[in-house]
Amino acid sequence: MxxxxxIYVHKNTSDExxxxxxxxxxxxxxxxxxxxxxxxxxxxxxxxxYFELTIGNSFKxxxxxxxxxxxxxxxxxxxxxxxxxxxxxxxxNFPYRAFGVVGGDKWTLQLGRDRVSxxxxxxxxxxxxxxxxxxxxxRFTTYGSNFKYTFLASFFPHKINYYSETGNSLLENTSQxxxxxxxxxxxxxxxxxxxxxxxxxxxLTEGLMYSxxxxxxxxxxxxxxxxxxxxxxxxxxxSILSLELDFTPVDNWNIYxxxxxxxxxxxxxxxxxxxxxxxxxxxxxxxxxxxxxIMENGLLNAAIxxxxxxxxxxxxxxxxxxxxxxxxxxxxxxxxxxxxxAVRNYSQTDNMTYDEEFLGxxxxxDAIVAAINVExxxxxxxxxxxxxxxxxxxxxxxxxxxxxxxxxxxxxxxTDHHYGENYKDPDAKNKRNTVSHTLVAGIAGEYRxxxxxxxxxxxxxxxxxxxxNIKGEYTDDLQFTLRLSYTL
Numbered sequence: 171m172x173x174x175x176x177i178y179v180h181k182n183t184s185d186e187x188x189x190x191x192x193x194x195x196x197x198x199x200x201x202x203x204x205x206x207x208x209x210x211x212x213x214x215x216x217x218x219x220y221f222e223l224t225i226g227n228s229f230k231x232x233x234x235x236x237x238x239x240x241x242x243x244x245x246x247x248x249x250x251x252x253x254x255x256x257x258x259x260x261x262x263n264f265p266y267r268a269f270g271v272v273g274g275d276k277w278t279l280q281l282g283r284d285r286v287s288x289x290x291x292x293x294x295x296x297x298x299x300x301x302x303x304x305x306x307x308x309r310f311t312t313y314g315s316n317f318k319y320t321f322l323a324s325f326f327p328h329k330i331n332y333y334s335e336t337g338n339s340l341l342e343n344t345s346q347x348x349x350x351x352x353x354x355x356x357x358x359x360x361x362x363x364x365x366x367x368x369x370x371x372x373x374l375t376e377g378l379m380y381s382x383x384x385x386x387x388x389x390x391x392x393x394x395x396x397x398x399x400x401x402x403x404x405x406x407x408x409s410i411l412s413l414e415l416d417f418t419p420v421d422n423w424n425i426y427x428x429x430x431x432x433x434x435x436x437x438x439x440x441x442x443x444x445x446x447x448x449x450x451x452x453x454x455x456x457x458x459x460x461x462x463x464i465m466e467n468g469l470l471n472a473a474i475x476x477x478x479x480x481x482x483x484x485x486x487x488x489x490x491x492x493x494x495x496x497x498x499x500x501x502x503x504x505x506x507x508x509x510x511x512a513v514r515n516y517s518q519t520d521n522m523t524y525d526e527e528f529l530g531x532x533x534x535x536d537a538i539v540a541a542i543n544v545e546x547x548x549x550x551x552x553x554x555x556x557x558x559x560x561x562x563x564x565x566x567x568x569x570x571x572x573x574x575x576x577x578x579x580x581x582x583x584x585t586d587h588h589y590g591e592n593y594k595d596p597d598a599k600n601k602r603n604t605v606s607h608t609l610v611a612g613i614a615g616e617y618r619x620x621x622x623x624x625x626x627x628x629x630x631x632x633x634x635x636x637x638x639n640i641k642g643e644y645t646d647d648l649q650f651t652l653r654l655s656y657t658l
Contacts, residue, residue, distance in 0.1 A: 171658040174202040178242040182647040187637060189237035192525075195610060195630040196651045199303055202226075203261070204244050216274055220282075222267040228259050228517050263515050266304045277312040286322065288360060288375060289428055290416055293475050293541045293559070294532040296430035296454050297358060297377050297412045298322070301532035303513055310394075318362040321394050327514050328352025329505040330383050332524035333593075340569075340593060344522045353382045356511070356529060359394055373414035379529075380407050381507045408486045408507040410530075422463055428456040430530070432483050432509070450573065450581060454479040454531060468548035475541050481564055481585050483535030484509035484528055485572040510568045528568055536564035536583045554615035565602035565639045569594040588639075602639035609633045626653040 178196070182188050191198035203226030211219040226244055236242055246259060269282025283304045289295030305324040312319050330352040332341050358377040364370070378398040380391055388406065391398065399409040416426035432452035458475035486508045512524035528534045538561065545555035564584030571591040581589075584605045592598035614628035628651045637643040 172202075172206040173204070173656045173658075174206070174244075174653055175204055176202060176244045176651060176653040178237075178649070178651050179240060180237065180647055180649040181240075182645065183238055183240055185637075185645050185647070187634065187645055188632075188647045188649070189235045191236050193237070194649055195612060195632065196628050196649065199301060201244065201651075202653065202655075203264075204246060216272055218271045218273075220267060220269055220271075222265045224261070224264040224266065226261045226264075228261050259518070276314060278310070280307070280309045280311075282307070286324070288358070289373075289412075289414060290424075290426045290460075291428065291456055291458060291475060291477070292473055292543060293477060293539055294530075296428050296456065296530045297375050297410060298324075298356075299528065299530050299532050301527055302511070302529070316364045318360075320358075320360040320362075322356075322358045322360070323392075324356045326354045326356070326511040327524060328354040328381065328383060329512075332512060333505060344524070346516060346522050348522075351383070351385065353380070353385045353387060354511070355380050356509075357391060357398075369418045371414075371416045373412075375412040375414070377410040377412075377509075378407055379410075379507055379509055381505065382406055383505060406507070408509070410509065422461055424460045426456075426458050426460070428454070430454040430483070432480075432486070450480075450482040452480050452482040452485070452535065454483050454535070465546075468546055468553075471543075471545045471547075473543045475539075477531065477533075477537070477539040479531060479533070479535045479537050479583060481536035481566040481570075481581055481583055481589075482572060484530060484568070485535065485566075485570055487572045506572065508572065526568055533561060533563065534566075534568055536566040536585055538562045538584060550618070552615065552617045554613070557610070557612045557614075559608070559610040559612075561608045563606045563608065563639075565589075565598065565605075567592070567594075570598075604636045604639055604641040606637060606639045607635040622657045624655045626655065627651065 178194070180188060180194075187193060191201060203224035205225040207223040209221040209223065225246070227246055265283065267284050269280055269284050271278055271280045273279065283306050285300070285302070286298050286305050286307065286309075287295055287300035288298040294300065307322060307324040309323075310321045328351060331348075331350055332344060334341060356377060356379050358375060360373065360375045362371065362373045365372075376398055378391060380388075388403065390396070390401065391407065398407065399411070401407060410430065410432050412428060412430040414426070414428050416424055418424045430453060433449045434451055434453060454477065456475065456477045458473065460471070460473040463470045485506075487506060509529045510526050511529050512526045515523050515525055517523065533539060539559075541557065541559045543555065543557050545553065547553035562584045564586070565588040566585060569592050570588070571593060573590045586604050588598040588602040590599065610630055610632050612628065612630035614626070616624055616626040618624045630649045631646070632649065633646045635644055637645045
């Protein structure tokens, strides 16, 4: 049992940029529930089960928006001081981890709800990132001494449940009594090879987003060795490909790289701006390095990372390429098949909400990111880490409408104006006129007072120039988190 009361203090309570849990550096995936009780079972050597009971405050409390006051907390009785504690203030979306696993010699099969991240990046990863609070999934893994194969199927609510019938606007305040419609799922197979005396690791990942408003399922997509791109089912599917390479030339030093391709014109295909039938390029690159050194009283870790993503990475139209107007694909009742997915949350305030996130890199496309992390851990008593993060982000976001025909000559990130329409911001094309710059400096540490008792603190200073891509807009915030943890 883990008891972890936390308090969150910040300076800027007026800017909505810092309201809502996901807008904090120490965000919802890091914030802990007040109480966590894990249950494990292993009735036989080939079966394992896990269930995580959590007791915490609501995802969206009824009396105020998280971050709208200087002081917030995960302590139930104090989280809603205006009204006092009520059962409606409990987070009823648990469990976030609940699954069963069967396995044998060199294979495992997992079914249930758990977190997933594919890749070595510490600011995120391209095909499956670490920013989703959970995946409802089926995962099969088999492996040998130098090879590993993973098949993943992850299920999400279809956009028909939270977009209008034309697919052009977001629905709000949906009810838990509204029947869920459609089928939306991500599938991925990941092949990993180790060679040259374990110094080199090469990874090939192909992903497929499958979408069916009617709920029909085409079983051919379950072929674990199929090249999904060559199914040619654009109305129902969208594929993505990633290559990873990491190399350890000497002890204690690793270099890694990721490359993701969502859309790319190969020789013989129409190039962007050269043909009205061309697709916009959509790729991402990452380069990083990590080092670890064992010292007299602990372990020193350091990492540096750089990422670059095209503006239309993860975005895609609905596949009805015949229905176009001024180069833009119209939805006509068929929803975009992109790599933006939703987590369904219940709260007393908004009933059911569909909170959208990128499936892959948390910052999405149209971004240039650089980050440094340094950590020292003594293991038995204390650890401390420092982070420095910079991002230049263009005008395109997860709600940017994908365009097939390009009416401009260059689309290099970050963009300084929004080229098309936007599902959530109808005025994006007019008011987003520059690149946004974010700089975050943070320090965090934990001290173990007793064997089962520790205290943790994190302080982050955030500066944003050209906030929301509006020239001259500036905002900043100072965010502090304090946690006391007791484990029984």
